[in-house]
Amino acid sequence: MFESPNDLIILLVVIAVLFFGSSKIPELFRSLGRAMGEFKKGRMEAEMEMQQMMLSQEQKKGENIEELEKRIAELQKQLEELKQTKKA
Template sequence: MAPGGPELLLIVGIAVLLFGAQKIPALARSIGESAGQFKKGQAQVEQELEEIKPDASGAGSAGAGTDAETDLES
């Protein structure tokens, strides 16, 4: 559930009180960079998993495919 207008203003107000108006742009920038690095790392892991999947499932599906073909022929 995302915060609405009044809740968002309250959060921004608390952030200004805690960090000061000068540090908020730097804080937002560092959060954005961290999120970008996280997404990049997540994409690399997903790509590596996709590269591994065909190798692991390829050996088992070849046998299952021939069984299914023989069942259809008979």
């Protein structure tokens, strides 16, 4: 029935004219455009928030690794001190 996307668009425009009248069509498409813009904006904000969350998780992992490395260094120092006290 619909061989191309243009056929579907034409059908939708005809239906819109029948239901809303020709004077309401610009308002309808304007509000549709605004809704699409808001949807895109919301999607972009959600993607940015997800990226920030992932970045903060990676930073926390990096901080944990740094903390562990510091703790290991401290333990190695303590071990060396114990070895030296045993020798003395």
